[in-house]
Amino acid sequence: MGGSNGNKPYHVIVIGAGSTGSATAHDLALRGLKVTVIERGEIASGTTGRNHCLLHSGGRYAVKDREGAIECIAENMILRRIMPDVLELNDGLFVATNESDLAFKPAFLEGCASCGIPTREIPVDQALKIEPYLNPKILAAVQVPDGVFEPYRFCLEFLATAKKNGAEVLPYHEVVELKMSGNAVTGVKVRDNRTLQVRDIGADLVVNAAGPWAEKIARMGGVDVPVKPTAGVMVTVQRRLNQMVVNRLNKPSDGDIVVPQRQTSIIGTTSWPVDDMDAIEIPQEHVDKMIAMGEQLIPLVRQTPIRGVMVVARPLVSKPGVDEREVSRTFECFDHKHDGVENFVTISGGKTTTARAMAEKVTDIVCARLGVKAECRTRETRLESYRLYYN
């Protein structure tokens, strides 16, 4: 194993047990490092849990964000190999509901082709046979390899495997302070929310994988990260209305997707910047908009009772002067050495589909910083069953 400092393996603390933190814990443990994951509540109780559950084919980004699209299709194919038991693989459809959508089709097909995303045009009558609830007025349908995941179990599979490789996972523990020695981070002070005891945990390096809360953690180390928490509303209905993920064939916009997950369909989403990630009000007009837009794709959305409405902040890496829909969905890794703080790295942005790639990148940086020589093996390592997290 390469992850050692003499006889003792290097110890890395990962803050956050959403998809990014969980995948990072797995990669670090697989490369032989000692890992402790700290999560203030339940696994996946933040952004990852309240998820659209879309295993991206990359189709949504193929025209405007090629880099993001290429990342998605690559990770989609990897996740099919390493975590098949938490995925539904019914594919996805991009449908044109009007002339403007139809005019987007050539660019979409070209974009997908150049990003390596397989597409298949389906005649409208055939698409309506496969999807009996689809708007009968659609003008075109294109099939892509979208899929659906269960976000809680997505994290548990990474964590179950990390635990098998020696990682320690501490849910119900909240970081209250970063421990510093001069300009170097030396660990964290945590409150065990079960016992209310506060204690220090030392580490050779701390990875901040707190999603939209990353800025809050970074400030504890006296640094800033350009993470822009951006809220989105999703509406779930009482029954499943589609076989495949149904997307509007156009550039991403509010309410342009209906994801079927087991016995429900999830309509999403909206997008607006927020300051307080812990108390986001659900604007009723956003719920109404989801129904109105979802209905254009699947008219039965209007008559189906709502099962639940969820809202959560997503961590978008901000670029000054750019609208939040235009911010690239790809991720960024910040080694705070460049801000004058040693042994502290933030990984943010991205999406659940790309969690493994994010983990690979941050683990590469961590290993380089610690002088650990170990190759990433997460592409081909089949994960343990999520049920084994509880062993």
Next chain:
Amino acid sequence: MLNAMAHKLILRVYRYKPDREPYYDTFPVEVPDTANVLDAIERAWDDHDRTLMFRHACHHASCGSCGLRVNGCEKLPCVTPVADYADGATLTIEPMRNFPLITDIAVDASPLFERMQLVGMPIIREAEPLRADGKTIFPEGVRDFDRFENCIECGLCLSACPSMAADPLYLGPVALAAAERVLATSSDSAKRSRILELIDDEHGLWRCHSAWECTEVCPYQVNPAEAIMRLKRIVAAEKFKRLFHR
């Protein structure tokens, strides 16, 4: 759609921190009348006490992590509307029964997942069939509403089961419902023998006294009680066969 009105509730929440006596905290909260009970609990956490620990992830009844008891009844708070309770009502929020308690209303889900791992039946299917025009295109042998494949592993059935309370080693409703699906769908004789051995045991099938509480509380109509009745018939028939084919 009409705009949401404010809905006031008093949450009387079970609190437990290891090495201390359990007690109840009272949190007044105000949420929109379109909200679910989980939103109200989250509001109490945000407004009153950040050390209140509860399990939650997906907020739309797919992860199964948030199960608890509201006024003594097993519920998934993420899909239990606050409007089910009168404006101004007091809701007693308590952890599920028959699980080790970690803290407050957060339980250790190990007993559930260990049992599910033992049976080994998946809940997530690669391709999920769609119900259309009142008809369902299901594979042969798979029932519509009461199929095990709708299970989200929430554990409410384990919490509600009186036999589970009497025997902590009991396999329990959800694992037995999963076992029934293995026997109904698999022709692998080694797998079938393993499942038959697992369920035909003093902590297995025969512990069920048909209280039907599991079916009552299941948020997805999996109907474990009926699956267990079918299992009893299958096991009895297998024993009968063996008796005459020795």
